[in-house]
Amino acid sequence: MLPEPPFYKIVVKDRIHVIDDYHDRCPLLGLRKSLMRARVYCNRGAQMIMMHSLFETISISVIVVNSLFLAMDDPLRDPSETPAFMTVADDIFQFLYTIEMVVKIVSLGFVLNEGSYLRDAWNILDFVIIASGYMGMFLQGSGVNLSALRSFRVIRPLRTISSVAGLRVIVSSLINAIPLLRDSLLVLMFFFLVFAIAGCQLFTGALKNRCFNEETGVIDTSYTEFCGGGNSCRPGYYCAKSNENPANGATNFDNITFALLQVFQVVSMEGWTAIMVALMQSVGTWIVVYFYPIIFIGAFFLLNLTLAVIKAKFT
Helix, strand or coil: CCCCCCCCCCCCCHHHHHHCCCCCCCCCCCHHHHHHHHHHHHHHHHHHHCCCCCHHHHHHHHHHHHHHHHCCCCCCCHHHHCCCCHHHHHHEEEEEEEHHHHHHHHHHHCCCCCHHHCCHHHHHHHHHHHHHHHHHHHCCCCCCHHHHHHHHHHHHHHHHHHCCCCHHHHHHEEEEEEEHHHHHHHHHHHHHHHHHHHHHHHHHHHEEEEEEEEECCCCCCCCCCCCCCCCCCCEEEEECCCCCCCCCCCCCCCHHHHHHHHHHHHHCCCCHHHHHHHHHHCHHHHHHHHHHHHHHHHHHHHHHHHHHHHHHHCC
């Protein structure tokens, strides 16, 4: 009879047991084993802390409180005149964020092993935010413009995205929907461009029409703001072009850039009636035929088509 094959039993050992059974001929074996055990215990402790529900709650609370302090800060104030309590609070928040980062690094590893801290894009965002905070602390008093460095603090509330799972899902859905949005956005931009070119051809310089006094040349603002189309000037005044467009020069169809801006504002349906009324007064009431397709096709159809693509990806 053939001899029976040897029986092998596979035993899954704990990391501590693996360290206890490890032997080599290199010096200081006991010290190296103690350091390896300490590393394992630190890793397990950090994992317990990170997986606890209070860890996420405290992280979100710190972000919310920090956002309130950022809202209290005056951006026009010189950095040297910042109140002492704001500086202390900023250092405390930086310290708390650093503790959170260290706990995650000890638990997951830094960058080498799979699933480590910097292998996650959201953790990279947190790392950049914390590193930018230390840049402002280390360069303070070195003559560097701290206003630019302090502006990096405004991205701290973005850490809410990495801390709340629901926000991560929404932002990830928006990012993943970009390839699907390509065709709809191309159609939308083509639609904007067509109507912007039409606006330049039809309304260039129209919103500069004003009523001028025949004797003094002063613009009459008491009777009507625009003239030349649906509105005419009162006796003693004549209609001519001024040098300025309304809304500090932002509302006009004088070039393709501003025309695209007006079409976008009309599609967004925010304050678009003011543009239409101004053109009716300076060009004529017939210009409503220009706004009908922008509203019905652009705002009601194409824009909602883009939102439907995002909703489909989110679902």
